[in-house]
Amino acid sequence: MLSMSVRVRYAPSPTGLQHIGGVRTALFNYFFARSQQGTFILRVEDTDQSRSTDEALQDLYDTLHWLNIRWDEGPLVGGPCGPYIQSQRFEIYQKYAAELVESGKAYPCYCSEERLANLREEQAAAKSKEQGYDRHCRNLSAQQRAEFEHQGIKPVIRLKVPLEGSTTFHDVLMGDITRKNRDVNPDPVLLKSDGFPTYHLANVIDDHLMGITHIMRAQEWIPSGPLHVLLYEAFGWDVPQYCHLPMVMGKDGQKLSKRHGSTAVREFKEKGYLPEALTNYVSMVGWSYDGVKEFFTREELEQVFTLEKINKAPGVFDYKKLDWYNGMYIRAKSDAELASLLTPYLAKAGFVTEPCSARQQERIDAMVPIVKERLKVLSDVVEMTRFLFEDIACPPVDQMLPKNQTVETTVQVLNATIPVIKELGKASDEDLEQRLASIATERNLKINGVFMPIRVAVTGSTVSPPLFDSIRLLGLETTMIRLERAITTLTQHMGK
């Protein structure tokens, strides 16, 4: 091998649940690493002590496991560049920050939060050309510093961004991106007063120390690209390759967020999206193979993924298309596999016990082929099969009446129907269907005029799985009770 092997990382901060945008970044990094026989690293950026939570960290692990994104190095698995959790690398950042101060590339700043807040407010109000820190502490004398230290003020460390010149970095997708140094954040904080690094510092140090070759992250980071290059240069380190990924937006073109619908991967899991469907769909926003092929196994993606095919423009996350993918993946499952995927949803609804009895298992197995082509998400099974597990209320009269049919004819139809239904299992379905059809024609009704009242009486809805299948699953006994009850209700209504 001629070139240095690829090392990429996904470096989320555990401050919230993993969301669609995040896992898309993870996936692209992961696929790129695999396609290059490279290394995929997970790094936890928990430098914001007030916002990082254990729950979010656990959610990160759960989500990556669920999506089957395995990291070669990182927390839980270790690796040669550990630790991979930034809060455990505290001293490293201290050391490098001190180095920068010593070499004059950074300086301590003693400004209070209040002063900075006021400054920002004034600048915004005045629509000032200068926005951001005013470099107040950039040129403090040693004496002034000593004075502040004496007062016990904990300083932050700020980068001394050059006032002149410009900085360029190369992006695999965008090409060269240049920014004048005076437009770069004016002296951003590198080390906070609690001693923890900011993203900028930790990120650059760790990417260097961990030998990251390609930085693939969302485009929202583009503006800080030059800043990071400045940092690499301040340390005298090589700059990795950049590849800024297009963002994932909601329907309104804004950054995807909760108000667009579910965004946490955990929610998709709970609703019954399959990980392979989610992976497949998410991979197709911002990337395509040839514009035609759109079903990819994960192995194919690991093989065929290339940076060049990534789109530059942001993409809208289309929930409808995800549903379509999910339905396709559900239908591709074997009945047995689908049965076991569905069982937790049935158990949660209280329809079956977990683990379920042999009798329940039998019923689920019989149900699966019937619901399979009707499911968009696994949880749909609950409402779809509720009538099988719970006693339903007798539907209201008008719901039981087919179009253009009176209560009288409907009662007659239902009565005529009962002896036929009782034959279920004894005669063939075709035979039964024939006989129900003739009940309709004898009365000059459409065939639906016979099926629909039965369907509504038995399932409680005008929409259900095929009638005979539904009855078989329900059992003849319960079916008869519901039919008789419907007839009684209708008859009573007639008298009024």
Added chain:
RNA sequence: GUCUCCUUCGUCUAGUGGUUAGGACAACGGGUUUUCAUCCCGUCAACGGGGGUUCAAUUCCCCCAGGAGAUGCCA
């Protein structure tokens, strides 16, 4: 306000200096069907605008507009 990035059907996208601008989802219509769904068939639908360059621009260049992002002791 300033800086940066982006711009092909409603959405995800393919594509080329000369194409009937292709596919998928959605929508709509039709067929199959005991409802729904599946499945099949079809319809609608796009190169943001203005300048160039060129015999020829959706494609190359410039400007504008629109959108997004950044501008934190958050990442």
